[in-house]
Amino acid sequence: MRPQRRVTRRATAALVAAVGATLLAGCGTDGGRLRSAGPAPTAIGPARLWPQLPPASAAPYDYGEGATARIPGITVPHDDVRALDPxxxxxxxxxxxxSRSSGSDELPADTVRRITACRTAPDACPVLQPYYRDLTGVGRDDMVLGVRRSDGRLSVRVYMAHAGALTRIMAVSDAVISVELAGRDVIMRVPSAITGYEYRTVWSWDGRQHAMLPTQDEILRKTQEAEPTARPSAEPSPEPTATSPSPAVSEGRR
Structure with a gap:
């Protein structure tokens, strides 16, 4: 049996060598030789301009980050925000x-009047239906609310419950194309003054600041969608896995 096994191994090795030679002979029109794709562009590293200028130590305008507020007169049984009246x-x-002297999206006086009269004039109430998502990662839902402003912008607000109390952890107003929930992020898209472009801002929970902060802010080419109307839709689907969006951008950015 041993001689037979040795013969089999030799035959197999010869067959593999023949197949390999055939494959190599058939690779490419130049007998398998590599051909140059041309000279590669020279890599250019970043160059710092005006290195003598001192770095800025503060932002030129307040973006609203960290402008949290405890909501007075609201108790949250079992920290369940779904039980609250929006x-x-x-x-x-x-x-x-x-918690800061500026940064919250102060509402126009006419919008405030309509909010106050929501019980007696519900058709004119600017408060949109809420959405719920665990944005803070604590294992329970937070409340996302929209308020249609009389100036055509949308105020996007997020509330979290803790120890039976309610805290606003995000409040920003902008002319909104759309607002979306993606995972634990609120994604806002707003028009840009540059034709054909829009802003996209991602707001995420920051456990150190205890607030939703703008963690990504970019300007992108417009997607092929219908142009936004002056007022965002008041009738989104009841429980979104992904809702509509808009970036919270301060006036100084545009």
Whole structure:
């Protein structure tokens, strides 16, 4: 049996060598030789301009980050924000004091009047239906609310419950193309003054600041969608896996 096994191994090795030679002979029109694709462009590293200038130590304008507020008069049983009345939340929010002197999206007086009159004039109430998503990663839902402003912009607000109290962790207004929930992010898209482009801002929870912060802010070519109307739609689908969007951008950016 041993001689037979040795013969078999030799035959197999010879067959593999023959097949390999055939394949090599048939590769390419130049007998398998590599051909140059031409000279590669020279890599150019980044060059710092005006290195003598001192770096800035503060932003030129307030972007609204960290402008949180405890909502007075609202208790959240079992920290379940789904049990809350969205209109009552926004009405109570009108009395809230932000953690910073600026940065919250102050609502126009006419919008405030319509919010106050939501019970008696529900058809004119600017508070949109809420959406729910665990944006803070604590294992329970937060509330995402939209308020249609009288100036055509949309105020996007996020509220979280903790220890039976309610805190606003995001408030920003802008002319909105769309607002989306993606994972634990709020993605906002707004028009740009540059023709054919739009802003896209991603807001994410920051556990150190205890607020939703703009973690990505970019300008992109417009997608092929219908142009936004002056007012965002008031009737989104009830429980979105992905809702509509818009970037929260301050006036100084555009």
């Amino acid at each position: 209109v009552a939340v926004v009405q109570a929010d009108l009395m809230a004091t932000t």
